[in-house]
Amino acid sequence: MRPEKILYETEVTATGGRDGKAVSDDGLLSVSLSLPKSLGGSGDVGTNPEQLFAAGYAACFLGAVKLVARTRKVAPSSEPSVTANVGMGPIPLGYALAVELKVDLPGVEKSVAEEIVAGAHERCPYSNATRGNIDVKLTVI
DSSP states (O other): OOOSSOOOOOOEEEESGGGSEEEETTSSOEEEBOOOGGGTSOOOSOBOHHHHHHHHHHHHHHHHHHHHHHHTTOOOSSOOEEEEEEEEEEETTEEEEEEEEEEEOTTSOHHHHHHHHHHHHHHOHHHHHHTTTSEEEEEEO
């Protein structure tokens, strides 16, 4: 599904694959990439696509959580957080991801927090992009 109007666009170029580098067109993102030892790599200093995906999903989902909480006039007692756990493993043809989003909404009743998280999952661009393709588990802490 393509958005009706693009509000923001970015471009990142990767070179060298999982043992390379990724750089954004504006230069604000520049990271070394390294294949983790658990996937047969050297484990050299560097991040990997799964960590980058986890960071992006967690940040984006937190934005959606805050939006839904604000529209429902729910104020957490302190700063909320989202922790994204991203796993990768084999499937019959290739590899797939599995995600767990752990959401902490301090001071918010669990049933209300679960409603907010469900609403965020409906709105978050990462959730919309992954829906039907990646198993995403939502956990309210």
